Structure formats: C-alpha cells, structure tokens
Amino acid sequence: MSTTISTNTKWWNGGRSPFNISYGKVMMWYFLMSDAFTFGAFLISYGTIRFSVNHWADPNHVFNAFPLAGHANLPLVFVSLMTFILIFSSVTMVLAVHEGHKMNRKGVEKYMVLTILGGLAFLGCQAWEWTHMITGDHAVLVNGQIEYWGTTVTRNPWGVEVMHNGAMVATPGPIAFGGYFFGITGFHGFHVFSGVIINVTMLIKTRLGHFDQRGHYEMIEKAGLYWHFVDLVWVFVFLCFYLV
Amino acid sequence: MSSQISSPEITHAPEHAPGTSRIWRTFWVLSLLTIIELGLGYFLYFQHGHLSYAFTLSTKLLIAALTLAKAYYIVSIFMHLGDEIRNMIMTIIVPLMLFIWFIAAFLLDGNSWKNLRNTDAGSRPNKTEQHH
Structure with missing residues (x-):
C-alpha cells in the first residue's frame, strides 16, 4: 500500500470515491461488465443451439488451413497464432500502462505502437480467415447432386457425411453455424477494431503531451482495460469455437 | 512511490511494482496454459472416435477450466483488478x-x-x- 487510508474516512458520505478509484475507471469496469454479458449471451446462445442438434461442424475440420500452406491439414495452428498475437499485444499494453505510471512518455509511445501493430496483425489474420471460410469451396450433397459451397451465414457445408457413389460426402449442416461464427467473431473483431482506434487516439494524445500536462497517464489505463477485455473475450471465443 | 493520484478524492493508489517481472511472469503463465489447452485439443483430435463420450466431455471441461484460469490472470494482473479494494x-x-x-x-x-x-x-x- 503506497498510501495509507485514514481509518476515519466516511467512504459512502460523499467527498470520497466509494471504491477509492477514479470515476472513469469505475465506469469503464461497469461498461466492460455489461459487454461481458453481451458476449456471454451470444456464446451461450451458440452453445444452446449446438447442444440442441445431433451433429455440429468439427472445428478441427473447418479451421485447418494456414496462409500459403495450400491444402495442408493444420488444425488449430492459425488460430493459435491469432491467440498468441493477442496475448502478446496484451503484454505490450500492460507495459504501456506500466511506463505511464512512471510518467515515461517515450516508453508509453513505444509500447502503444507495438500494441496497435498487434491489433492490426490480429485483424489481418481474421480478414484472411473469413475470406478463406467464405470462398473455400467444399463438396456438399444437395438433392442428390454434388454442389460446392463456401461457409456463409446461409450455407453450412459441414453437415453429416453420407455415402454417395462409393465416397463419403458431406450434407448441409445447420445454417446457424455460419451465423454464430461470423456474428460472434465479427462482434469480437469489431471490438478489436474499435480498440485499435482508441489506442491510436491514445498514442496521438501521448505524442501531443496531453497526459504530461494532465500530470497522469490514467487514460492509458482505461484504454488498457478495454484492450485487455478484448483479449479476455478472445480467450472464450477461442475456447467455444476452436477448441471444443 | 512512482504512481500519481489522478484526482483529489482518490487516496488509494495500488503499489505498482518498479520492475516488469510480474507482467512477464503472467505472460509465460498465459502462454503455458494456452499450450496445455492446445495439447488437449490435439489429443482430442488425434484420438477422435476412440474416446468415450464421458471422457471427451471431461477433457473439454478441463480445457474450459484452463480458460477460466487464463481469464483470472488477465483480469487480476493485466487489468489490475486484483490491486483494487x-x-x-x-x-x-x-x-x-x-x-x-x-x-x-x-x-x-x-x-x-x-x-x-x-x-x-x-x-x-x-x-x-x-x-x-
């Protein structure tokens, strides 16, 4: 404890922050809590539908590609890369907050740049993954005919496999798969995107010396809370869509 | 003390470690937990069709528990919630x-x-x- 707290302080009688934390940080926490419920509701809805059907797409078959690797079967590899990118950009973010506590402007700038680069790298990965999902064709047996489908919000080529002309071929799966996948990863990607915008704004304000004039780098902390939350949500998206 | 108080009504500022060792330690913990999750994910992939339903479900619950552990480290250390009152x-x-x-x-x-x-x-x- 760097500062002693008076035992006589009337925390709830006004004039003091009840939780001894700035208004901005409390409200950021409450916003993030409400956002957690939004993401939670989406993921639980997805889980409910997935539990209610007999067959669901196997993520190891759906997400097995890697850029420039052709048709090599590499389950989990690309999404692991995305996970580590986001964890690492969380580390550079917390290092930026750390430099802010020390009032070290150059340090904050350096780590904010790295955090922004991490966010852009993640968004690039997601753009590639979506493109691959939507444009990658897979044989599907539809009304006795073989068709080639990408994965979209209206088409799911990852249904039950059946025997057709001596070979196993997939049938259409529940269309909810694409809706949930693109809906939830898209909502998360939008958070990453807005997080990058916030971080760029903070970098500009740091460079302009606004926080030095203000005497503290608390805005970096609040942007950091949002950024870590984005990483936190990804941990659960990673679990629900790719691992299980 | 290195940290500053942002407004007069705040009298409490968590002690921020002078070094970054705690941040890097958390990074390695998160990486290790992710690698264990991936290991279990690959285990399920390569053993697909050879495992009982109950065993598969238990492994998935274990992966979910590791995810909760990761969430704890992110919220407590990176978001500094563990340092608040x-x-x-x-x-x-x-x-x-x-x-x-x-x-x-x-x-x-x-x-x-x-x-x-x-x-x-x-x-x-x-x-x-x-x-x-």
Whole structure:
C-alpha cells in the first residue's frame, strides 16, 4: 500500500470515491461488465443451439488451413497464432500502462505502437480467415447432386457425411453455424477494431503531451482495460469455437 | 512511490511494482496454459472416435477450466483488478456469478430440445447416434 487510508474516512458520505478509484475507471469496469454479458449471451446462445442438434461442424475440420500452406491439414495452428498475437499485444499494453505510471512518455509511445501493430496483425489474420471460410469451396450433397459451397451465414457445408457413389460426402449442416461464427467473431473483431482506434487516439494524445500536462497517464489505463477485455473475450471465443 | 493520484478524492493508489517481472511472469503463465489447452485439443483430435463420450466431455471441461484460469490472470494482473479494494472487486465479480445459472440453464435446455426431437417428445426410443 503506497498510501495509507485514514481509518476515519466516511467512504459512502460523499467527498470520497466509494471504491477509492477514479470515476472513469469505475465506469469503464461497469461498461466492460455489461459487454461481458453481451458476449456471454451470444456464446451461450451458440452453445444452446449446438447442444440442441445431433451433429455440429468439427472445428478441427473447418479451421485447418494456414496462409500459403495450400491444402495442408493444420488444425488449430492459425488460430493459435491469432491467440498468441493477442496475448502478446496484451503484454505490450500492460507495459504501456506500466511506463505511464512512471510518467515515461517515450516508453508509453513505444509500447502503444507495438500494441496497435498487434491489433492490426490480429485483424489481418481474421480478414484472411473469413475470406478463406467464405470462398473455400467444399463438396456438399444437395438433392442428390454434388454442389460446392463456401461457409456463409446461409450455407453450412459441414453437415453429416453420407455415402454417395462409393465416397463419403458431406450434407448441409445447420445454417446457424455460419451465423454464430461470423456474428460472434465479427462482434469480437469489431471490438478489436474499435480498440485499435482508441489506442491510436491514445498514442496521438501521448505524442501531443496531453497526459504530461494532465500530470497522469490514467487514460492509458482505461484504454488498457478495454484492450485487455478484448483479449479476455478472445480467450472464450477461442475456447467455444476452436477448441471444443 | 512512482504512481500519481489522478484526482483529489482518490487516496488509494495500488503499489505498482518498479520492475516488469510480474507482467512477464503472467505472460509465460498465459502462454503455458494456452499450450496445455492446445495439447488437449490435439489429443482430442488425434484420438477422435476412440474416446468415450464421458471422457471427451471431461477433457473439454478441463480445457474450459484452463480458460477460466487464463481469464483470472488477465483480469487480476493485466487489468489490475486484483490491486483494487475488495468492495470494487466484489461489484464486478458478484454480478458475473449470474453466468453460472445462465450457462447451466441454457445448455441443459438445448440438450433437452435435442432429446425431445430425437424421441418425438418421449413417444419413441432415442436411436440417434451421438455425434460430437
């Protein structure tokens, strides 16, 4: 404890922050809590539908590609890369907050740049993954005919496999798969995107010396809370869509 | 003390470690947990079709538990919630307890739907194979 707290302080009688934390940080926490419920509701809805059907797409078959690797079967590899990118950009973010506590402007700038680069790298990965999902064709047996489908919000080529002309071929799966996948990863990607915008704004304000004039780098902390939350949500998206 | 107080009504500032060792230690913990999760994910992939339903489900629950551990480290260390005073921590954690009911109720509901459909609401035996 760097500062002693008076035992006589009337925390709830006004004039003091009840939780001894700035208004901005409390409200950021409450916003993030409400956002957690939004993401939670989406993921639980997805889980409910997935539990209610007999067959669901196997993520190891759906997400097995890697850029420039052709048709090599590499389950989990690309999404692991995305996970580590986001964890690492969380580390550079917390290092930026750390430099802010020390009032070290150059340090904050350096780590904010790295955090922004991490966010852009993640968004690039997601753009590639979506493109691959939507444009990658897979044989599907539809009304006795073989068709080639990408994965979209209206088409799911990852249904039950059946025997057709001596070979196993997939049938259409529940269309909810694409809706949930693109809906939830898209909502998360939008958070990453807005997080990058916030971080760029903070970098500009740091460079302009606004926080030095203000005497503290608390805005970096609040942007950091949002950024870590984005990483936190990804941990659960990673679990629900790719691992299980 | 290195940190500054942002406004006059705040008298408490958590002690921020002078070094970054705690941050890097958390990074390695998160990486290790992710690698264990991936190891279990690959285990399920390579053993697909050779494992019982109960064993597969248990492994998936273990992966979910590791994810919760990662969430704890991110929130407690990176977001510094662990450094705030106890009442602040409780206003965040206690409402999130709603998720315990939320997840259990809805996943059980989804499972019930599946059973009702597979048995025509209980009027015939369930002959549908379990696909997971």
